[in-house]
Amino acid sequence: MDLDLVKEGTTLLEVPRSSSYTFQGRYAPFKAPVFYNPRMEFSRDLSVMALRVFVKERKPPISVCDPLAGLGARGIRYANEVQNVKSVMGDLNADAIPLILKNADLNGVSSKVEVFEKDANLLLAESSEPGKRHDFIDIDPFGTPVHFLSSAVRAVKNKGILAVTATDTAPLCGVHPRACIRKYASVPLRTEYCHETALRIMIGSVVMEALKHDFGTEVLLSYSVDHYLRAFTRLTLGARRGDRAAADMGFLLHCPSCGWREKIKLNAAFDPKCPTCGESVSRAGPLWCGQLSDPSFLDKMLNEDRSLFNTSRRIEKFLRIVREECEMPISFYVIDNLSSSLKRDVPPIKKVIESLKAKGHKATLTHFHPKAIKTTAPISDIKSAIRGI
């Protein structure tokens, strides 16, 4: 295999040579004999930070499992960049194994890693016995994570973290609704805020899986960027904690005619007519209606040193926006869309936020969309704010 040497954080990685595995003149991860996507460095940097925060509250050593490891970019970074971590890595691709071992050696962490050529579900099942479970499990698959959730939930320790990535955004965002219903047993909705609905459906699938084992779920950090969704969830044993998580599952009602939207509980009756314009509403879900990130976890992440990451500036901006928006209501409004429906020029987004705040509402930017806001204001007040600028 042709290789390049790259550095992510403080970790050196031998990766498939970008000029050797191309499609239409550009590096194509799927052409390489072992998968590596440089665009996911931001996700790996954030994951290293999240793990650093988490290990401070756990007794060492911390057992991490990266069962879909590729060349080990995550598992090796965890062992190399986070104190007191041991990484168990696996991949079904036989070519991945020697590369993981080589990368571990390159960083002097061979004694902190174990590597298996094995199906991820099998690897996780083998650690589902009490005493063999992991503190932190990272599910980073091609497409949907749902195939691995059952074994991951059984292999995570009490109060451990299950981190999950999904790249099947087309089903989750409602482009292929039947695929979403099949995989997630949830109805997606193709709206301007479909990436948030998608993230909430993905989190919902973790919550529902955890509930089967009497685990309650807290969402520590979740987001949608580039082509993927990501969530860090903490699973804690207890039927009451499960009940609390279940109470945060629900549906989202959306009026395609006027843009009104509202969350409702799983067992709530609902009026199929929009309370604002009287047209029929659509319903998405079941999905997670709770907070998308935990403010105290984000504060701890913001205190972590990120100066050695290549993506440090992006992380800084991203975490600040996510911290601001994390206690805001469900969904967001794209100011360009509202302005064009009102046949108005698009006002500066900061002015819309100021105007809503002046009227006593909360309003923030959102990481989901550069031209959108989250707010406690009803849509009628946002429209008035745009008209008034």
Ligand SMILES: C[S@@+](CC[C@H](N)C(=O)[O-])C[C@H]1O[C@@H](n2cnc3c(N)ncnc32)[C@H](O)[C@@H]1O
């Ligand atoms: C998205 S890539 C992982 C990328 C890696 N986590 C990283 O950050 O560079 C998914 C990996 O899962 C492996 N894989 C796919 N199905 C698997 C399975 N059932 N069990 C184990 N590995 C599998 C693939 O060979 C591939 O390396």
Ligand SMILES: [Zn+2]
């Ligand atoms: Zn309506």
